[in-house]
Amino acid sequence: MPRKDLLDIVSLSREEVDHLLDQAGPFKELFTRSVKKVPALKGKCVLMLFYEPSTRTHSSFEVAAKRLSADVTNFTVEHSSVVKGESVRETIDTLQAMRTDFIIVRHKMAGLPGVIARHTRACVVNAGDGSHAHPTQALLDAFTLREVYPDLAGRRVLIVGDILHSRVARSTSQILKKLGVEVAYLGPGPLVPKVGPENIRRFTDYNEAMRWNPNALYLLRVQMERQEAQFFPSLREYHKVYGVTSERFRQIADQGIYIMHPGPVNRGVELCDEVMNYPRSLINQQVENGIAIRMAVLYGLKPHNGESD
Numbered sequence: 001m002p003r004k005d006l007l008d009i010v011s012l013s014r015e016e017v018d019h020l021l022d023q024a025g026p027f028k029e030l031f032t033r034s035v036k037k038v039p040a041l042k043g044k045c046v047l048m049l050f051y052e053p054s055t056r057t058h059s060s061f062e063v064a065a066k067r068l069s070a071d072v073t074n075f076t077v078e079h080s081s082v083v084k085g086e087s088v089r090e091t092i093d094t095l096q097a098m099r100t101d102f103i104i105v106r107h108k109m110a111g112l113p114g115v116i117a118r119h120t121r122a123c124v125v126n127a128g129d130g131s132h133a134h135p136t137q138a139l140l141d142a143f144t145l146r147e148v149y150p151d152l153a154g155r156r157v158l159i160v161g162d163i164l165h166s167r168v169a170r171s172t173s174q175i176l177k178k179l180g181v182e183v184a185y186l187g188p189g190p191l192v193p194k195v196g197p198e199n200i201r202r203f204t205d206y207n208e209a210m211r212w213n214p215n216a217l218y219l220l221r222v223q224m225e226r227q228e229a230q231f232f233p234s235l236r237e238y239h240k241v242y243g244v245t246s247e248r249f250r251q252i253a254d255q256g257i258y259i260m261h262p263g264p265v266n267r268g269v270e271l272c273d274e275v276m277n278y279p280r281s282l283i284n285q286q287v288e289n290g291i292a293i294r295m296a297v298l299y300g301l302k303p304h305n306g307e308s309d
């Protein structure tokens with residue numbers, strides 16, 4: 001039976017991952033045509049329920065839904081009754097009454113998209129919940145890496161930064177491992193969890209991590225908003241110890257290592273300005289691929305309420 005919701009990467013089988021990545025290819029080809037729309041979701045309603053800020057994910061889902069000809073409604077928290085004290089449960093009941101077909105939800109509370117999914121007939125997509133999961137980011141990362149390495153098995157990706165608070169690190173490492181990629185973490189000791197997925201190497205020293213010979217560096221955004229304690233002395237110090245400085249960038253370019261980042265980028269913290277013009281920076285490709293992946297996700301989900309198309 002087709003899946004109703006996309007809440008995380010762990011629950012996707014390898015076959016489902018391959019299928020979604022394969023489906024995104026033809027959607028991406030559409031972007032080069034003068035007419036970029038297909039009628040696949042004509043008459044369907046997509047509700048964007050974002051309780052946390054987002055630039056890329058929000059706009060990417062909106063563009064994806066519109067390219068599939070769906071109608072999109074933005075539920076803006078600051079203009080909703082949530083600010084008057086309405087509970088999430090009341091909001092869910094209201095959404096249910098609207099009989100929307102898809103709900104795209106971002107919330108700081110891990111697990112909330114799953115709660116919404118259980119209480120609505122609509123297909124629910126997790127657009128990022130706390131430090132838990134960001135499945136469409138992971139899918140677009142895997143799709144982007146597969147464009148440069150059609151056979152991903154045995155490739156090495158070093159994920160750098162605040163692993164502890166990162167839903168991106170969690171979901172992206174899970175999908176890469178499903179695809180046979182070797183994954184390692186690099187970051188300040190307190191931000192690299194000791195427990196967690198097995199077969200992931202953990203480094204706290206940049207030079208030692210680079211001797212592991214990664215094919216790609218995946219730089220995470222430093223999330224000041226999720227840190228209850230100060231895990232490093234200053235952003236300047238972070239850049240010096242873990243960032244791609246100008247000096248490190250020259251070595252990275254010499255070795256032909258790809259650079260990825262989920263955005264938004266803190267220039268001068270995770271990376272120096274030169275990276276933005278680096279031919280092996282995949283950062284803009286990740287943004288473009290996000291639309292194709294989200295089209296594939298919306299196209300592939302089906303409600304379990306017996307309604308036929």
Ligand code: CP
Nearest residue numbers: 054055056057262263
């Ligand atoms: N990559 C990502 O989730 O970015 P936004 O916070 O801008 O959506």
